[in-house]
Amino acid sequence: MSDHRGGPVRSEAARIAILDATARLFAARGYDHLTMEGIAAEAGVAKQTIYRWWPSKGALVSECLLAGRLMPERLVPPSTGDLRTDLVEWFTEIFSVMQRPDGEGLVLSLIAAATENVEIGKRLYESLGAASSLTERLQSAIGDGQLRVDAPLEEIGEALIGALLLRALSRNPSDLESVTRLIDALIRP
Amino acid sequence: MSDHRGGPVRSEAARIAILDATARLFAARGYDHLTMEGIAAEAGVAKQTIYRWWPSKGALVSECLLAGRLMPERLVPPSTGDLRTDLVEWFTEIFSVMQRPDGEGLVLSLIAAATENVEIGKRLYESLGAASSLTERLQSAIGDGQLRVDAPLEEIGEALIGALLLRALSRNPSDLESVTRLIDALIRP
Numbered sequence: 001m002s003d004h005r006g007g008p009v010r011s012e013a014a015r016i017a018i019l020d021a022t023a024r025l026f027a028a029r030g031y032d033h034l035t036m037e038g039i040a041a042e043a044g045v046a047k048q049t050i051y052r053w054w055p056s057k058g059a060l061v062s063e064c065l066l067a068g069r070l071m072p073e074r075l076v077p078p079s080t081g082d083l084r085t086d087l088v089e090w091f092t093e094i095f096s097v098m099q100r101p102d103g104e105g106l107v108l109s110l111i112a113a114a115t116e117n118v119e120i121g122k123r124l125y126e127s128l129g130a131a132s133s134l135t136e137r138l139q140s141a142i143g144d145g146q147l148r149v150d151a152p153l154e155e156i157g158e159a160l161i162g163a164l165l166l167r168a169l170s171r172n173p174s175d176l177e178s179v180t181r182l183i184d185a186l187i188r189p
Numbered sequence: 190m191s192d193h194r195g196g197p198v199r200s201e202a203a204r205i206a207i208l209d210a211t212a213r214l215f216a217a218r219g220y221d222h223l224t225m226e227g228i229a230a231e232a233g234v235a236k237q238t239i240y241r242w243w244p245s246k247g248a249l250v251s252e253c254l255l256a257g258r259l260m261p262e263r264l265v266p267p268s269t270g271d272l273r274t275d276l277v278e279w280f281t282e283i284f285s286v287m288q289r290p291d292g293e294g295l296v297l298s299l300i301a302a303a304t305e306n307v308e309i310g311k312r313l314y315e316s317l318g319a320a321s322s323l324t325e326r327l328q329s330a331i332g333d334g335q336l337r338v339d340a341p342l343e344e345i346g347e348a349l350i351g352a353l354l355l356r357a358l359s360r361n362p363s364d365l366e367s368v369t370r371l372i373d374a375l376i377r378p
Contacts, residue, residue: 108304114358115301125359152370155352159371162351163344169303170314181341182348186374 017043018050022060023069027106031061031113058117065123070110076133083141087160087183088176090134094164095174107168128161147187156186206232207239211249212258216295220250220302247306254312259299265322272330272376276349279323280368287357296357317350336376345375 021043025034034057040047054060064070075097077090097103114121126132134157141147163182167175210232214223223246229236243249253259264286266279286292303310315321323346330336352371356364 111358112301112304115297115304118360121358121360125355125361128355152367152374155367155371155374158352158355159348159375162353162355163347164351165354166314166317166347166351169300169310171307171310172314178341178344182344185341185344186348 014043014045014049015053018045018053018060019064019067019069022057023064026061026064026070026109026113027102030105030109031057031116034061056117058113058119061113061117062119062123065110065120065127068127070106077137079137079140081144083137083144083146083187084183086137087187088180091160091164091179091183092176095176098168099174104168104171107165111165111168132157132161134160141187151187159186203232203234203238204242207234207242207249208253208256208258211246212253215250215253215259215298215302216291219294219298220246220305223250245306247302247308250302250306251308251312254299254309254316257316259295266326268326268329270333272326272333272335273372275326276372276376277365277369280349280353280372281365283353284365293357293360296354300354300357321346321350323349330376340376348375 018039021039022034025038025042036047036050036057039057039060040050043050050060054063061070075090075094078086080086098107110120110124114124128134135153138147138151138153138156142149142151142153147153160182163179207228210228211223214227214231225236225239225246228246228249229239232239239249243252250259264279264283267275269275287296299309299313303313317323324342327336327340327342327345331338331340331342336342349371352368
């Protein structure tokens with residue numbers, strides 16, 4: 001098996017090394033300072049190896065984003081059975097991540113990258129908005145009778161995430177009381 | 190009066206020329222390509238004249254933003270007496286601006302500038318979020334009995350604007366049906 005050079009096993013290892021390197025460098029330096037050369041060096045592969053799969057750094061960052069590799073932690077909302085408690089808890093956790101310099105920098109870097117690159121913008125929207133773990137959590141709240149059956153789940157998710165992005169841009173995201181008022185406005189039955 | 194050189198009248202004219210030039214260049218080229226040299230040339234003033242009042246291009250863009258000079262149009266929500274109708278109408282107008290290439294570019298440029306510069310981020314938040322004409326419109330809806338007296342106005346405003354920013358990042362802001370669902374979720378009495 002060790003002569004399986006260039007085959008799927010080896011390819012997959014290289015792909016993962018490249019994605020890991022992209023995520024590390026993105027978190028450390030931001031989108032603007034990311035280069036294909038730097039990623040290749042960090043991953044220990046040739047630059048052509050990267051171009052075999054990804055045409056640009058934007059495409060690479062998009063794939064990292066879609067795979068959940070760029071978020072500071074896997075931020076999945078808790079699911080204790082009480083929606084309001086879970087959302088407040090979830091935002092408390094997000095705020096604590098965003099109050100760390102690396103957390104805030106990463107979120108701002110992601111937003112900046114999304115303004116520059118259409119694909120990253122679309123991925124950011126998908127991973128935070130419409131198809132997110134937040135939407136799933138809201139969906140299960142309908143089953144628990146805590147949201148109306150016709151509640152607009154995607155839109156509620158977008159409103160919460162959008163408000164969070166706006167707060168991140170103001171560098172003052174951490175007003176939990178305010179977010180609790182927003183949650184109450186959005187999820188009251 | 191014509192020998193009033195360097196006095197308040199002349200100063201004010203120069204200030205306005207500089208702010209106008211900044212707004213024009215920002216709209217045409219975006220934040221990254223904005224330079225103090227370029228602004229000075231466009232405004233017909235010496236670069237030192239700009240530095241007399243503003244320490245950086247970030248400070249200049251912040252002031253333009255606060256003065257409402259960077260929005261494609263003065264986007265004040267209509268006030269016909271029916272909140273839902275007015276908000277839907279307002280978003281329709283915003284979408285039509287954002288579907289023009291210059292409108293979308295300007296919004297994305299503003300978001301990008303806010304990620305790079307703390308002051309711009311704060312100003313963007315103030316002018317779109319908490320203290321906006323949207324919040325005023327929501328306030329008057331309480332007087333009209335169309336919103337509960339304890340409705341969280343700032344948070345509703347942030348949710349609507351935040352969702353709009355998230356949509357702008359996805360380059361697909363124009364789903365009016367979806368925004369109408371969001372409006373309904375936020376303002377139902």
